Amino acid sequence: MNLDINPRVLRRLMHIIYEVSKETGTLTYLYGLKGSHPKHIENDILISADVIFEISLDMGADKMVNKLAIPKMRGMLPTLEVIKFKICDGVRIDTSKDMA
Structure with a gap:
């Protein structure tokens, strides 16, 4: 490119x-x-x-948070949901919900 x-x-x-x-x-x-x-x-x-995956890394003073968003999937409505994950002995997806 x-x-x-x-x-x-x-x-x-x-x-x-x-x-x-x-x-x-x-x-x-x-x-x-x-x-x-x-x-x-x-x-x-x-x-x-057809599909777009956006991966971001938020770095704080004491931790790092990996986030995955999928803003485009052809033929489907885009989702605003962000999935947190960790890479360690594989990929671990955070299934808990943040309460603000």
Whole structure:
């Protein structure tokens, strides 16, 4: 995404990746850092994605909290729910609810 190429070439590459994934029945993940690329390129990728996972890390003085949000799932209404998780001897999902 940082290459200085014509945006049409990038869109074509994304289309090829989509078609190959569809033909082979596989999943394809595109990992990107939000805000690290030109906005119009990020928007093109986010618009064409079927699902968007947003992972954030909140660091406090005494703890770190990993959060997962899924703001887009094609064909479904987006959810505002945030899932807390820890990575240790696997991934542990926090099923408790925060009371504020």
